[in-house]
Amino acid sequence: MSGSPGPVLLVEDDHDIRSLLRERLARWPYEVVEAASGELALDIASARRPALVVLDIMLPGIDGWEVLRRLRSDPELADVPVVVVSIVDDPGEDDRPAVQGYLQKPFRAATVNRVFDELLAGGTTAGVPTDDRSGGP
């Protein structure tokens, strides 16, 4: 494990949303590495242990849940915090690995900031799904 904190791995296939999240993440002093697919994300993660994974679920190829499972099954990466960002408001079945944050698209800036604050300041949100509907039901 390297001594310096790893990058934030941003996994999102939609270019505009990826840019939007990158803009949001610019507030924290982390390098942001982007991946448009699950496979690429896993490759990057195994190469550079990320400080945080921001993970979209609906991805081309393997989906976000599968990426999450593989991360959790890798001993090196098992404890990397993960924030799921999805249009799916259902966190899924019980057997899915716990995540440290949950953002439902479309999300508000305030919510995104709060979640990233908690995780990138060193703590986690203890796996409580945090969805954002303040933009409307």
Add this chain to the structure above:
Amino acid sequence: VRLDVARVRGQFASWWWDLSLRWKGLIVGSLPLVAMIPAIVVALWLSTSQEASRADARETLAAAAGSVTLQRHLVQLERAAVAGALPVAGPSTALDEVQASVERDIGSLRAAASRAASAPALASVEALLSAVDRLAGSASSDGATVGPALAEVQRRSAEVADRFTTLDRALASELASALDETAARRRQIVIVLAAGGVLAVVLGWLAMWLFTRGIVRRVQTVGEVTARVIDGETSIDVEEPGGDELGELVRELRRAAELLILHNAELEVSRDAERAVVEREQTIREVVRRVHQAVGQHDVLDATVREVAAATGSDGAFILGVEGGVAHDVLAEWTADGVPGLGVGSSLPVDAQRDANFGLLLQQWHALVIDDVVSTGFLPQTREILGELQVGSMILAPVLGEDEPLAVLVMVTSGRARPWPPGSDRLAEVVAAHVATALTHARLYEREREMVQRLRELDEAKSDFVASVSHELRTPLTSIRGYAEMLGDGDAGELTSDQGRMLEIVQRNADRLLSLIENLLTLSRIESGAFRVARVPVALDDVVRATLDELRPQAAAAGVVLEADVTGCIPAVLGDRAQLERVLFNLLSNAIKFTVDGGRVTVRLRASDDGVEMSVADRGIGIPAAELDRLFGRFFRSSISQQRAIQGTGLGLMIVKSIVEHHEGDISVESEEHVGTTFTIRLPAAPATVSVA
């Protein structure tokens, strides 16, 4: 001789058997009288001989009396003579008297003497008679001879007296014996009569006893026979009953029994026939029931051939599809083990299809029983097929559609022709009729099912489409809202007030679009049954506050005042906060939409007996009463909102109701046109043990 006795006895017996009971009774009753007759005859005879003895005794007594009279006269005569009173001239009175007495009594004296067989007495009487004559003669002539004549008379008289003394003694003894004899006769008569009476009584009793016993036995036999007949015994063999009334009765009974047996047999036959009919009907019903249990067309046809073959003992059963009046393919078949079949789906050879005779058979509107296919005029091609199938006998029943045969039900026996069980043709007809119905239904059902399947697929496709479109719409909305927010935050530099106003419009409409998408998504979940709500404690006052905050910009834009009326301690409810917010959001945005500028919308929250009551009241346009019951339906839009062109999808209230119901709550509405509308939601409180997370 013995044979004769036996024959006589037999003759008597048969005579006696044939004698009527009346005569038998008469005979038996008169038997004591008959027994008395000999006794009476003997008694009469005895009494006759007693009478003779009595006459003898009377005669003897008369003779004795005569003798005594004579002697008295003689004594008088002697006494007169001795006294010299006997006149000399002319016959004296005494003499006359003697003479008259002698003449008068001489008869009885003679009789007595003769009866006593006493010749000396008779001679003495004759001598006395002549002595008296002489005395009379001498008395009339002179007196000289009177003396000797009298002496003669006296002597003769003494002689007669002696004789009669002896005779009297004999008569006395004779009388005594005659009396003895009379007494003896009387005793005999009594004995004979008594014996005859006893005999008659005994005989009569015996005869009566025998007669009664015979009758009782035969009556018992009649009773037993009757009982056996009643018990249903079919062969009544009783001995020859005789010709009397009882015999007649037995004969009548036997005839009745025979009639009864005959009747019973007929009844049994008709009952058998009836039972057979009932069984047949039952079989038909059973077959029909099983056929009806099948649902798909193939199941119906398979069930039919199987059941109909089982019910009639066929070796094979087929349903041939009929088109244009010809049987052309095999829709279903069942064959017993070892019996060849045609193969379901196979077509009949064209020649057989065109067999005019076969076609003619198909055009019959009732079942046809062909006991022997060989003698039926099929074309060689048809016969060839039948030969291949080893068909012996055949029943064909048309499966009739509305105006033409849909199919034909064929039942066959394999090998030798053999007769069909009775009623097989009717069974085939009824089953075929039901098959027609079932086939029509099955076809309709299958068509219906296909249609339902298509509709379901279509609906699923639509739901999938809605879901995926909703999801897909969220992605661009994320960018729109995200970047709009960044613009608003000044991330791209400060905005002018016009830019800010325009950006706010963009954001408001993005929110509206999002709400719409959420509603569509929820609807598709509700319809696909995938809609679920979380069950965590939710504080409704928080929900009210958050939702009101959220809608304030919208309300402000519409010039509507939103107010909350939350009083007292509101218990938590178990549910899904996001969904409950959506409920309130939908109700409030409706209320805002339908309230005129300057109006007021109130959210009221109260604790109720068993939960929470939340209401949203507006002073809006209201809902026509006639439309209230359709209010919570899908795509409902009130006529007023349509008239006023108020926007809406007509999904909001349906979703509200569904969410409330998923929370085990209920929703009601009160509305008056042009006055306003109040929606009231009641939700059960969460159990006291859980606290709001």
